[in-house]
Amino acid sequence: MQRFLNCLAFLTMFATSRRLPRRLALLAFLLSVPSLLFAWGAWSHQRINRAAILALPPVMRTFFYNHADFLTEEAVLPDARKYVINDKAEFTRHFINPEAYNLGPVAQFPRTWAEAQTRFDAATLEKNGTLPWYIEQMMGKLTRAFKNGRKDEILFLAGDLGHYLGDAHMPLHTTLNHDGQLTDQRGIHSFFEGQLPEMFGKDYNFHVREARYIDDPLAETWAIMQRSFATADTLLRLEKEQQANLTAASIYQLDAQGAIRKNQFGDTYHTADYATRYHLALKHMVERQLRAATVATADYWYTAWVNAGKPDLGKLDSKTTTRNNQRGLKQELKLIRKGKLVDFYTNPEF
Template identity: 25%
Template sequence: MDRFIRRADPKSLSVRDLLEARDHYHVHIANLPTVLGTAVGRYRIRLDDANFQDEQARQTGEELGPRTLDNSDFRPWSWPCVLVFVSEWLDRATLARHPELAVPPVLYLPDGRQVRTCPVLVQRREHNLAPADTAVYAADKFGPNFQVHVADQGRTRMGVASAIVEDGACAFALVSRHLTAGIDAGADVHALPRSRKQVIGRTTSRSVDAVPLTDIYPGFSSRGAQLTLDAALVKLDSIAATQSHYLGVGAMGAAVDLSSDKMSLNLLGCPLFTELPGGIRVQGCVHGLFYRHASVGGVDALAEFLIGPRQSGGSVETRPGDSGAVWFWDEAADTPAVPGAAPPVSFRPLAVQWGGHGFGALNAGRSTEFALATGFSSLCKALNVGLVEDWRSGQSRYWGKVGHYNIGYAACFALQTDKARAVFKANATAIGVRDEDIVAGRLPLATQTSKFIALADVPDLVWRRSRGKDKANHFADMDETGTGAFQGKTLMQLWRQRPSSRDPQVWNAFYSSIDPDRKPAHRGALPFRVAQLYRVMVQAVADRELDAYVCAAGVLAHYIGDACQPLHVSHLHHGEADDPDDDEVHAVYETDMLDQAADEVVVGVKQRVADLAGRPLVNGPLGAADAVVQLMRRTMKALPPAEVLEVFNRVRGRGQAAALWAELGPRTMDRMADGAVTLATVWQSAWSAGGGDEHMTLAACKKPVPTRQLKKLYDTKSFAESRWLHEMTLADLS
């Protein structure tokens, strides 16, 4: 050993080292007539070599003949290397005569690092593979792993939908770029749910073909090489007709996040699987990284992943038309089996297939197929989108469930008398959702309406479908200016200045002054819905019907929750009426923002509710309505709707929800806490007005109401019947 010469331990080499060595020798290796391509990988040991079974076995020095894909494989102790695929194997005698044709066995870097090469003899596949057949789907909702079709120039292009992704404003299907390349934005994209041709979305101008390697992996040596991404976005026509589970696989977990610091040789050998349309399950593993698969005009094209068979002599099935298929980490195959352990419930995507590469087997009538794929995280970075992991068919996209359930649950612990506290403590999980379940994302779905739904979101998840007249009860445009008899006045000003305006018929006339043809669904009646439910609660307590009281109180949580959200009390609820670009502000602010900050929300709101003092009880149904209007007033003052819209328009793209939270999060939690305390005050007021402390025993108050009784009540249309504003009268609310 020479202590005075710097050498690096081959086993300590990184992906960055191997890329640097390959680029250092790029001109020489690329110009060799026998070289077909190169990749970063691990040394492939011949199956009959003693080293294949024993890391410590010594080499004999014999000439072993060509190394092929069939007779070699890499082992955990294989050296990091540069794989060199060659079309001709040169024996020692030939190399002695023509040393200029030799692939350098070692690549020397100036600082002493040494990187081995591993030549592999291959033949190019001579014939193209047959294209994938059109698959038949029994599923009625479009989603990942559906084939998608685009008509162009008299023929139909076909690919696979990789995933559902979002940019903070809209939802898209992720597809291969070649599916939409050259087609104008707005063209129909079809799929075949239940074997029926259906337009699922439209092409957009957002796509990416290839980018410099350093755009995705800063600091990696590339000599101007381009990383092939081949991806595009199709804007979905209907969110309700879409689900996010990968057909044949299940829920998609968090994508494997790769970067210059995280890209590691540990990925080599990583077991993967994909499910191709038609129910074809394919297993494979990572054989190489940054495979140079083509060179045009001196610019090399790289495939981020070279995915091949798990066993030497095998193959992975790739077919024209399968571009877009997602390769998932096979966690079950990669981790030791634990007796009794549950199987994975979600699967993490690593890469998206965009092509295939076949090498003919030597002296055989078959070929070894490899999939060429791009890292899922690379695509998300390039297109500035994020993966939708668990967005099932029919999932509510109205307003945020996190907000409604958190407000309802927090209010259950803010009552003022012992018996009222006992009632809501016993029924807290029937009204809202526990903090830990909110953080974990265990929230009811609109697809689960055959089962009991926690009451605080029944108005969204159940009644919006079963009670058409309930639509107008969720909002009131308190800042809209009237005309005629209401010239220059808003509903907020009228409520404060003219007590006689606290009448649903006056409100109806106000809306007509702006637009006589305004539809009933657009005439917000939120304060009067609160007054109606207050009356139902008082009567239920007086009649000793605890189930009816709890049910009315639970759904009331939804409407008061709406009243403390700034976009429910403003004409800016979906942005400016003449600006389609801000239509998604409501969903992004109230759903996406709260969903991504759920852990902060539950802690912040709970602390704020504890810090707020109890409030005086309200008097009668219109007193409850006034309490809610005052909540609206405080909300509009503390968190102006125009400010929410301004932040939404200023920050676009994937980080939009996080940016909204950074600027508006603390004040949003203030509003939610105010809503929870207002809700608890209205509950307590109705309880006291109905004589709850006198009529009910403490033992009865501590007993939860069976959820089947609550479901039976909210499924009965005559219970707390929903009405349009013009159907309400002041007499009904007194």
């Protein structure tokens, strides 16, 4: 309880302070507190943002790299707001359940937040999720931050936007059957987004193309939703196929008492053999989704900057800051050309 109260006190400081060092102090504190569940897992969210920085054009990359550690750690802050401080407003931003809206295909959904608010009441939106519409709002805020030259706001909003774009590429965040509860596959959510990346992520290739301008971010956001929604059925079906003719002991790790082993967040451990079977059946699906999320994050950051009039980001940092980071940037660019990211520690969930 005391840890929660300390966290709440730090959050109050965060909300009222406009100084980035204080925000960094809060972030360090929040990340020392275990969450109940990080969408995509902290491992993946952090690497999406890190790789997206390296995919930016040089005119943006230097500024973003100067703050790479902040943007990497900030990638999990939206989940910390959900589970560490129980921010009720945060929960609905991370998912959408298209089936629950009874509108038919995703293509028929209201495109803008204004239209959604006209079509649905607040309770319906809160219950069924607002992820694509919140991405729209975040893009608007980030564009304004670029226009106003607000360094701390740019970094905070860019880091958050990367998180929500990551969620948009996690297929189970776009379906009512978000944890396989409708198909007797409970636990698949954390299995797909947490255990698999932690087990096999060392071999993922995070080298993606350079960021491109998005002519219609609204249309692109809904295209992402459609692709993710379609992918959800595939990952659920493939896992169901792996379960055939297997005992629980073959699927789940058991503890000393013979019960299914769980991590500190209550998520089940799957056996290494079963995880490997599912990983192979998916044929790099997890890696593809993380790469797509990386591309989208870089594209949306770049698009917001272009729409803001391409402000000079070099003015937001001292020459000393930029000079001190040049060596690290060169090293990370060499690594990313090989598909690798610099090694950094993420608290394991499995």
